[in-house]
Amino acid sequence: MAEGSDNPNPARSAPDPERWLDVHGDALYRYARLHVSDDHAAEDLVQDTLLAAMQAADRFRGDAQERTWLIGILKHKLIDHLRAVGRRPVGPSLDAVDEAVSAQFTRRGLWQQPPRKWSRDPADGVQQAEFWDVLQQCLDFLPAPMAYAFLQRELADNDSESICQDLAVTATNLWTLLHRARTRLRRCLEEHWFRDAETG
Amino acid sequence: MWRWLRGIGNFFRVMSLPCESMTGLISHDLDAPLPASARFAYKFHLLYCTACRRYRTQLTRLRAALRVAAGLSGFAAGSLTPAARQRILADLRRRD
Numbered sequence: 001m002a003e004g005s006d007n008p009n010p011a012r013s014a015p016d017p018e019r020w021l022d023v024h025g026d027a028l029y030r031y032a033r034l035h036v037s038d039d040h041a042a043e044d045l046v047q048d049t050l051l052a053a054m055q056a057a058d059r060f061r062g063d064a065q066e067r068t069w070l071i072g073i074l075k076h077k078l079i080d081h082l083r084a085v086g087r088r089p090v091g092p093s094l095d096a097v098d099e100a101v102s103a104q105f106t107r108r109g110l111w112q113q114p115p116r117k118w119s120r121d122p123a124d125g126v127q128q129a130e131f132w133d134v135l136q137q138c139l140d141f142l143p144a145p146m147a148y149a150f151l152q153r154e155l156a157d158n159d160s161e162s163i164c165q166d167l168a169v170t171a172t173n174l175w176t177l178l179h180r181a182r183t184r185l186r187r188c189l190e191e192h193w194f195r196d197a198e199t200g
Numbered sequence: 201m202w203r204w205l206r207g208i209g210n211f212f213r214v215m216s217l218p219c220e221s222m223t224g225l226i227s228h229d230l231d232a233p234l235p236a237s238a239r240f241a242y243k244f245h246l247l248y249c250t251a252c253r254r255y256r257t258q259l260t261r262l263r264a265a266l267r268v269a270a271g272l273s274g275f276a277a278g279s280l281t282p283a284a285r286q287r288i289l290a291d292l293r294r295r296d
Binding site: 017018021025026029030031033034039043046047050051054094101102103105108109110111114115116117118121122123125126127129132136153154155156157160171174175178179182183186190191 | 218219220221223224227228230231232249250255256258259261262263264265266267268269270275276277278279280281284285287288289291292293295296
């Protein structure tokens with residue numbers, strides 16, 4: 001898993017897409033796969049990224065890390081992909097109610113089943129491969145832009161404005177997306193990752 | 201007198217802020233400062249509602265853990281299958 005992380009920024013040389021695939025392929029794939037809910041789409045995104053990188057190699061500035069540069073290209077490809085599949089959540093098309101969220105509450109807005117005490121610490125979870133499998137499966141239930149908003153905000157720590165631009169939504173719509181994403185994922189992770197120590 | 205009654209009315213409206221709306225405020229608070237008008241209801245609700253406090257704590261801890269993980273190489277799971285790797289490699293060679 002630590003492929004090439006010793007030296008992610010080797011001396012500038014001729015573009016070498018085959019080496020990029022070798023050194024960064026898995027990392028690019030994992031990044032793409034978190035965002036899109038199907039393996040083939042993620043593989044295609046890696047391929048498009050490397051092709052684009054090959055054509056833009058002269059614009060690679062040595063002061064940016066190679067992987068960061070490639071992830072940047074991948075992010076653009078990902079945004080294009082989100083728009084192309086037509087799930088771009090422009091304001092009015094954002095549903096007024098998210099059934100998966102409202103199902104967690106009674107008609108009067110009280111918790112149907114209040115959050116349980118988590119038996120494991122997320123800080124330990126992220127170090128385990130199974131946690132990421134569960135997170136991946138939970139993310140796969142979300143509409144693509146919702147997953148994108150969550151990952152860009154909670155994982156990549158990007159600010160709201162840049163995510164609004166990526167998704168072409170207003171700040172209010174982004175907050176709605178994030179609220180839905182967090183509420184759904186919290187529940188999903190609780191059911192599939194954080195609950196079992198109660199019995200064991 | 202009327203102002204006093206209205207004050208009591210507002211107090212109860214604030215107290216009865218439903219948890220569903222509350223989770224919206226909690227989430228919002230993770231991204232941007234809450235509008236001043238919502239802050240009192242927000243703090244008050246957190247005082248007495250264990251469930252919403254827990255919701256907030258869990259989201260905060262999850263965020264912290266994910267952000268730490270993102271800084272490490274090799275976070276997340278999965279890797280390119282050999283077949284996909286071959287396919288991409290072939291394509292790169294073709295376009296070279």
